[in-house]
Amino acid sequence: MADGYRGGGAESRRGRTHSKMDKSLKAARQTPMRVLDIGCAANKMPDAIGIDINPQSQADILHDLNLYPYPIEEGSIDKIYAKHIIEHLDNPRSFLKEIRRVLKPGGTAYIETPHFSCRVAYSEPEHKLFYSYFMFTELLKGIDFKVLLQEITFYKTFRACGIRYLANRFPDTYERFWTYLFPAENVILEIQRPSS
Incomplete structure (x- = not known):
């Protein structure tokens, strides 16, 4: 087994979902599609194909x-969820390329990772990288994806003060000046493999 992601740990946070992910999950359940849950751990999404290294996970x-490559046929997956996994991986660009490889044209991927200002980003010794809003912009360069959503999320405590709106309207200003006053929770990204 290579050094790297082994599953488990504080990733039990996977059980919580973001509201945009909830909507996406409902849509996925209403139409027959192949869903891949990457790093599924013990909380594999219902009706999804789970992939994980941990033998105690719910992985298929x-x-x-x-x-790479994963033992999944090219262009065979409609929707991918990778929640709190990319921060564990050695090469996130290779991971994004692999996501593109297994997605069907028009397929989407939802990626969620702790924002660098979040305490959780530093509490797991297996975390390899710390992610900002702009990290995904750099990682996606040269990989053919359409960005559907890129957003910073916050703990409930900070949502009421409007910081979420400001952080996503002015992400550079937020990450340069406000991030340590109002720490974020996650960075989320929803991407789509172009249809043609």
Whole structure:
């Protein structure tokens, strides 16, 4: 087994979902589609194909997520969820390329990771990188994806003060000046493989 993501740990936070992810999950359940839950741990999404390295996970496919390609047919997946997994991986660009490879044309991927200002980003010794709003912009360069959503989320405490709106309207200003006054929770990204 290669050094890298082993599943478990504080990633039990996977059980919480973001409201945009909830809507996406409902849509996925209403139409027949192949859904892949990457790094599913013990909370695999219902009716999804789970892939994880941890033998105690609910994975259908046991595989080291740092080794590419995954044992999944090219262009065979409609929707991918990778919640709190990319921060564990050695090469996030290779991971994004692999997501593109397995997605069907028009398929979408939802990625969620702790924002660098979040305490959780530093509490797991297995975390390899800390993500900002702009990290995904850099990682996606040269990979053919359409960005459907890129957003910073916050804990409930800070939502009432309007910081979420300001942070997503002015992400550079937020990350340069406000991030340590109002720490974020996650960075979320929803991307789509172009249809043609």
